[in-house]
Amino acid sequence: MILEAKSLYKSYKKGNSTIKVLEGFNFEMEKGDFVAVVGPSGAGKSTLLHILGGLEKPDEGFVFFNGENIYNDRKNLDNIRNKHFGFVFQFHYLLNDFTALENVAIPGMINDSENNAFSRAKEILVKMGLEGRINHFPKELSGGEQQRVAIARALINDPSVLFADEPTGNLDKDNSRIIIDEFKRLNAEGLSIILVTHDEKIASVAKRTLRMEKL
Numbered sequence: 606m607i608l609e610a611k612s613l614y615k616s617y618k619k620g621n622s623t624i625k626v627l628e629g630f631n632f633e634m635e636k637g638d639f640v641a642v643v644g645p646s647g648a649g650k651s652t653l654l655h656i657l658g659g660l661e662k663p664d665e666g667f668v669f670f671n672g673e674n675i676y677n678d679r680k681n682l683d684n685i686r687n688k689h690f691g692f693v694f695q696f697h698y699l700l701n702d703f704t705a706l707e708n709v710a711i712p713g714m715i716n717d718s719e720n721n722a723f724s725r726a727k728e729i730l731v732k733m734g735l736e737g738r739i740n741h742f743p744k745e746l747s748g749g750e751q752q753r754v755a756i757a758r759a760l761i762n763d764p765s766v767l768f769a770d771e772p773t774g775n776l777d778k779d780n781s782r783i784i785i786d787e788f789k790r791l792n793a794e795g796l797s798i799i800l801v802t803h804d805e806k807i808a809s810v811a812k813r814t815l816r817m818e819k820l
């Protein structure tokens with residue numbers, strides 16, 4: 606089991622009211638799986654993704670990556686997140702003052718030399734069909750291209766799990782298709798993927814679908 610969650614609880618307090626999001630939620634994922642997470646707005650899809658990805662601690666319960674409790678130790682959590690997890694969000698959050706190549710290479714310098722990070726960044730961008738765009742700044746890229754750069758950035762540290770929260774939320778049909786084909790290719794190469802989407806058609810490319818309901 607690459608990723609496992611046991612009995613997760615999460616609620617948010619706002620003023621006098623408490624919003625329950627997860628109550629005893631369990632999750633299991635084998636290496637190489639591709640899970641689509643669907644459900645109505647507010648069902649807790651992003652919350653679940655953040656908890657599984659080590660970005661937000663659950664109130665109760667455990668998340669295990671390769672059998673290791675990720676929230677046990679702060680330093681180890683950073684290490685797992687940097688080395689083994691990749692994230693793609695609806696908004697790409699690329700750095701505007703840096704080129705596509707630099708945006709992808711920079712997080713690679715955490716684990717590797719500058720030279721290696723740049724050469725790997727280039728390799729990934731080429732694989733994603735962006736060879737002619739590596740020196741473009743984000744504003745010189747189309748929305749679909751920006752999102753492909755964001756995916757390339759998520760892959761720079763060669764993660765074993767890719768977490769994606771509505772990565773096609775801002776894209777038209779053609780660009781969504783390109784992104785989804787990319788995910789399929791990455792999954793075929795062995796990457797485990799958790800993809801949150803509103804779009805049932807996009808969910809259908811995953812190996813299985815996890816449906817969340819509002820509590």
Ligand SMILES: Nc1ncnc2c1ncn2[C@@H]1O[C@H](COP(=O)(O)OP(=O)(O)OP(=O)(O)O)[C@@H](O)[C@H]1O
Pocket residue numbers: 617618619624626644645646647648649650651652653
């Ligand atoms: N930091 C927070 N403080 C208070 N409430 C929050 C917080 N984050 C999320 N919530 C609430 O928790 C619930 C679940 O939110 P979440 O973002 O996980 O939903 P979602 O399924 O991703 O929805 P969407 O499809 O709209 O992105 C929502 O009702 C939301 O308002």
Ligand SMILES: [Mg+2]
Pocket residue numbers: 650651652770
């Ligand atoms: Mg969400």
